[in-house]
Amino acid sequence: MENAPMIAGCWIAGRAVDGTGGTHTVVNPATGHAVAHLRLATPTEVDAAVTAAREAFPAWSQAMPSHRASVLRELASLVAGRAGDFAREEMVQTGKTIRLATEFDVPGSIDNIEFFAGAARNLEGKASAEYSGEHTSSIRREAIGVVGSITPWNYPLQMAVWKAIPALAAGCCVVLKPSELTPLTTLRLAQLATEAGLPDGVFNVVTGTGVDAGAALSGHPGIDVMTFTGSTPVGRTVMAQAAVNGTRVQLELGGKAPFVVFDDADLDAAVHGAVAGALINSGQDCTAATRAIVAEPLYDAFVDGVAELMRCVVVGDPSDPSTDMGSLISFAHRDRVAAMVARTEARVVCGGRAPDAPGAFYLPTLLAGVGERDEVYREEIFGPVLTVSKHSGDDDALRMANDTSFGLAASAWTRDLYRAGRASREIHAGCVWINDHIPIISEMPHGGVGASGFGKDMSTYSFEEYSTVKHVMTDITGVARKPWHRTVFAGVEPAERPGTAGGAQ
Numbered sequence: 001m002e003n004a005p006m007i008a009g010c011w012i013a014g015r016a017v018d019g020t021g022g023t024h025t026v027v028n029p030a031t032g033h034a035v036a037h038l039r040l041a042t043p044t045e046v047d048a049a050v051t052a053a054r055e056a057f058p059a060w061s062q063a064m065p066s067h068r069a070s071v072l073r074e075l076a077s078l079v080a081g082r083a084g085d086f087a088r089e090e091m092v093q094t095g096k097t098i099r100l101a102t103e104f105d106v107p108g109s110i111d112n113i114e115f116f117a118g119a120a121r122n123l124e125g126k127a128s129a130e131y132s133g134e135h136t137s138s139i140r141r142e143a144i145g146v147v148g149s150i151t152p153w154n155y156p157l158q159m160a161v162w163k164a165i166p167a168l169a170a171g172c173c174v175v176l177k178p179s180e181l182t183p184l185t186t187l188r189l190a191q192l193a194t195e196a197g198l199p200d201g202v203f204n205v206v207t208g209t210g211v212d213a214g215a216a217l218s219g220h221p222g223i224d225v226m227t228f229t230g231s232t233p234v235g236r237t238v239m240a241q242a243a244v245n246g247t248r249v250q251l252e253l254g255g256k257a258p259f260v261v262f263d264d265a266d267l268d269a270a271v272h273g274a275v276a277g278a279l280i281n282s283g284q285d286c287t288a289a290t291r292a293i294v295a296e297p298l299y300d301a302f303v304d305g306v307a308e309l310m311r312c313v314v315v316g317d318p319s320d321p322s323t324d325m326g327s328l329i330s331f332a333h334r335d336r337v338a339a340m341v342a343r344t345e346a347r348v349v350c351g352g353r354a355p356d357a358p359g360a361f362y363l364p365t366l367l368a369g370v371g372e373r374d375e376v377y378r379e380e381i382f383g384p385v386l387t388v389s390k391h392s393g394d395d396d397a398l399r400m401a402n403d404t405s406f407g408l409a410a411s412a413w414t415r416d417l418y419r420a421g422r423a424s425r426e427i428h429a430g431c432v433w434i435n436d437h438i439p440i441i442s443e444m445p446h447g448g449v450g451a452s453g454f455g456k457d458m459s460t461y462s463f464e465e466y467s468t469v470k471h472v473m474t475d476i477t478g479v480a481r482k483p484w485h486r487t488v489f490a491g492v493e494p495a496e497r498p499g500t501a502g503g504a505q
């Protein structure tokens with residue numbers, strides 16, 4: 001594969017631009033082969049992209065909502081027209097299966113762009129009213145400015161869409177840094193946005209490393225809000241870098257989702273939900289089911305059922321539509337997952353090793369009897385690994401679910417309405433599923449609490465990140481001498497004040 005193409009790693013002001021940093025190779029982790037080479041962005045390209053975005057901002061922020069909507073609708077249609085290219089590119093740069101890319105990543109991204117095309121015309125505020133009795137107060141919702149975004153490698157296209165599209169819909173301009181491991185579909189998205197009619201400079205992409213381009217972007221004084229999706233430690237670094245300029249941040253960080261099975265649960269549904277929820281995207285999903293917390297009476301049957309189903313999952317060539325699970329993102333990440341599993345004292349029920357294949361694969365893994373202090377129970381593994389622990393009743397189950405610093409997503413499995421209601425209220429997380437785990441929809445917000453960050457992607461809630469509300473207060477009395485002036489010059493007529501015409505000197 002030495003004939004992998006050399007591509008431009010940046011899209012700035014509507015044009016492909018080479019970075020001025022070192023040469024980087026995008027590798028297919030399922031084969032180890034080079035997919036593309038590019039020159040990385042440095043602070044120079046970041047600065048050029050921010051300048052282009054600032055120049056484009058006045059016109060784009062004042063464009064009619066219907067115009068912004070029509071550009072986004074056209075983008076959705078162009079992405080749909082190239083859906084096969086997007087899916088293949090997503091597969092080769094991540095190692096995920098073509099089935100997942102075709103049925104989840106690409107249609108999900110198109111749906112999200114279509115949603116925000118509509119939402120662009122629906123930015124809401126409070127009704128105007130006379131709260132003081134003497135003024136009309138109204139709210140102007142205005143685009144916040146230039147948005148810097150940093151995205152991870154696990155769902156490169158979806159993460160670029162979740163970050164960039166609501167910002168564009170709200171009238172912001174964007175400079176986005178994808179993970180250097182997976183820039184291809186983000187670059188293609190930006191190119192199609194220009195084809196769709198997005199003015200030059202409104203959406204820019206700079207592919208570079210985190211410590212170089214990422215740090216330059218988050219610490220750039222020309223950025224009005226930094227939005228980040230990635231790990232908790234790096235998110236906190238981004239927050240510190242942005243704080244230097246007092247820049248607002250939105251952080252979508254790691255997760256350690258509990259999967260709580262009550263003793264009345266539909267066992268078959270819970271077993272299937274656990275395997276799907278744990279293995280989606282080879283477990284490299286921030287909301288993946290990672291900690292099954294199962295009622296004692298169901299525990300043994302749950303472990304047996306999950307192990308049996310995990311052993312049926314076909315791991316291998318991601319380009320084969322019959323493959324269920326592809327590789328992890330890199331050999332380094334696969335080795336990190338393997339090392340965590342090797343350190344646990346829990347029972348390895350199935351998997352627990354890499355298969356005999358050349359790519360960065362790791363078998364679906366079930367760890368049973370996992371202690372609450374165990375590293376695999378507390379830390380994000382980000383691989384196809386599910387832990388199972390027992391709970392002794394509802395109070396214990398909810399205590400265990402909340403015994404984590406993360407709070408991104410969770411699920412509760414029960415046929416009891418009251419238990420479901422209690423779990424949805426008491427589990428601390430940005431999303432609680434009842435009798436399912438993973439589905440997301442454009443209409444509803446995604447984002448966590450605690451170590452999982454703050455702020456929302458998707459849904460109209462995300463507009464809070466990309467807009468400011470301005471209070472406009474208009475006097476409706478026409479009175480020159482207003483009653484409240486007494487707080488400054490009580491009882492003194494202006495004409496009599498010292499230093500004014502007619503007043504004492």
Ligand code: NAD
Pocket residue numbers: 150151152153154155177178179180208209210211213214215218229230231232234235237238252253254255285286380382408448452
């Ligand atoms: P990561 O934190 O290592 O990297 C994310 C991005 O940050 C990359 O683009 C990287 O280049 C950049 N970066 C690294 N150092 C930086 C620095 N000093 N300054 C600025 N940018 C820097 O995460 P990852 O390994 O790419 O992705 C996996 C992580 O992402 C997991 O923790 C996962 O839970 C999380 N994630 C969260 C969500 C969510 O919605 N909450 C979604 C997807 C992934």
